[in-house]
Amino acid sequence: MDAEALLDFDVLEKLLLPWAESVASPEPERVDVVLAAEDLVTAVSTLLDAHWGYLAAITGLDGEQLEVLYHFCQDAAVLTLRVPLPKENPVVPSLCGLIPSATVHEQELMEMFGITVTDTPHTGHLFLPDDWPADVYPLRKEFDASVVVGDGRTAAPSPVEPGSNKFIVPIGPQHPALKEPAHFEFAVDGEIVTDGAVRLGYAHRGIEKATESRTWTQDLYLLERICGICSHIHTLAYVLGVEKLAGVTAPPRAQAIRVLVAELERFHSHLLWFGVAAHEAGFDTLFMYTWRDRETVMDILENLTGNRVNYSANLLGGVKFDVTPEQIEMILEGLDFFDGRIEHYLNVVSHDGMFLQRTRNIGVMTAVQAEQLGCVGPNARASGVTRDVRIEAPYAAYDVFPVEPIIATSGDLEARFMVRLQELQASSTMLRRLLANLPEGELTTRMPRKIKPGETISRVEAPRGELLYFIKSNGANMPDRIKVRTPTLVNMASVMSLAVGHQLADMPMLLAGVDPCFSCNDRAVSVKSVGVDGRIWSWAELRQYGIDWYANK
């Protein structure tokens, strides 16, 4: 079934009519269906039976009453199942029986909104620290940050029962394999991994909550700082969404420049990942070479935007800078350099026997698994699942300057290397076309200070896959809710399910294979005790311990 047929109200109504309380289409590509909580599971299984879309995100909303939004995407179409809930004792059924990857979204819903999800497999904290007090839900409107004090008494989850004889190798939160904090525990039998568990949230900064108390313009700068690698793509998703809400379209030249920076950022991000992945495999020479080459794109970005990391290219209604003919010349030179290098690297990852020993047929994920686990981006495309927002739902200037889709079918680590490198070749081709036909005209357009009430969903293709923003305005100069669903969150599930049965030595490679970005993902620090009780220490206790230790020395 193609998207248009399904966006035909008749078909969707026929599909969901038995349970729909009301159907609306707030935007041309979106359909909202209001359901009762008890009908949710049947409605979703009907959708799955009809092979309609994948679960992209679950958003919680707090207003007059609570509301849970289940976003399903297919191509450009977004179907949202809305379940209104009372503020007192809100309960929804779990979707994990049908869609296993829903577990992380449901965990987030539980800890952030205090909505009970019945029968969900994991009930612990996902992003919040383990000593977060019960009955305090940060994304509820009545939340007051000043009252939160951790009690410091709960333990982090572990893949095995306490007292078991299994041998657990911890990776993180601080570990040479991880450039950002996350905590993995792998139970091993000799060198073979038998179980794995992950604890995220070490870099959680409460940015979603913080956006609600800043103006639309201030949020632009805040969201840019969600991630240090893909900073531009976050603001791009945000400005496109807000412009859609305000009914404003940025001028074509601005859209083209946005795409230009986004694709250069993809170069920077993929080369960074390539180096890190080579380092995880113990091939440091490749690591050094890729990072040297990456300097070229960093210099281009610095020359264009004035910044090497947070480019600050986007404005609401346009972009901040123009591209001069000299800069175009410089970018083209850079692209020529990269074309040669990428060809060389493709040759290395597909022919170097030693490297292939570590990548070929390792971590194989079939297309069916990738669908089930809800993978996005290069990770899904390496398994033959065509998910690329740039192609399925072109945004900014991607309708004028399309990119060629890159798909591999083998689904192993080698395919993930090949897909990412070939993507850079496709980007290079596209950028040449864009630079040759850069539209003339204004860079900005007028933007109202207050945004009309409404909701929108903005999807873009970050270097790591689909990035989804849900933005709600209530007509004020600040947003009512901004929900960020990063690609790492949905891709992380694939690591844990692929880990079992592999060797411990493959774990860093598998982790690197999804190109995890924890600062994107986590948006509090807890320390595991060195004592026997394995509890979490609060900062004050840790400080006291240090003082006592030196006093008694």
Add this chain to the structure above:
Amino acid sequence: MNGILNILAILIFPSGIFLLLNGLAYEWVDRKMLARLQNRVGPRWFQPVADVVKLLVKEEVLPRDANHTLFILLPIIAVAGPLTAALYVPIAGLPPAFSFKGDLVVALYLLSLLTLCTGLAGANTRSRFSLVGATRTLTQLFAYEAPFLMALLGPAIVAGSWQINEIMGFVDGRWLLITQPLGFLVAIIGLMGKLELPPFDAPEAETEIVAGALTEYSGRGMALFHLGKVAELVIGLTLVATFYLGGVGSPLEYLLKTVGLLLGLAGFQALMTRLRIDQTVGLWWRYGSLLVIVQWLILAVVKFVQAGGAS
């Protein structure tokens, strides 16, 4: 008089201070070369010495769950092994300080002491990285040790003696590299395995198990293990250069041949991706030992034919 000379041989030359400084200098050559191949600047010449000095002045943390006697003793034994082995090896191109029949086998086993101590040190602590590292270190020992030993015995068979001094006399000017290329290959790669250089660095793969068996070591213990390793680097290079590269008859010859080998090793390291421990073991038992056995068969046949021709 002889007693004083013996003490000098242990403390100053060929073992002791000279060997350690030589090892640290070679470590610098290796690190600098690797860095240049990897498009990095690399360390300054005194960096390896500075590293050791710094480690020696640092606090040594004793893990609570480890056996403290063993924890302190193991690094000392680890460095004593290579230092003793150096007495039987023509360090700096000069004849060995001591020599007796069969000293080749003794020297080779003294060299294995370091690896053994590393494995025990890892198993002695409760750190899970150390335990995995120790398992890998010992697994790898069983993988490369036999082929490496056999590869160094090849020249001994040709020379008809298991005494390093006598083999030196035999190989002087004869490049066995040409007649025994397979043995040379196994010996040089075995040396990389012994020193846990890439691609055989799975026992200390930092992205999986931090620093492997030595994760819990700091300060003095860490420094001693490090010194043991650089001493072993020098002895290994000397042995291979002596046996396969036409002997090391003078200090100049020694310098040229060992540094030449070292540069080759650095090049190897830059080219390779780390092997998983199962791949390492597979490589050694499937190819390494096979190659060296083929080499031995060729030697046996040649010896037999020569013996037939002479009679």
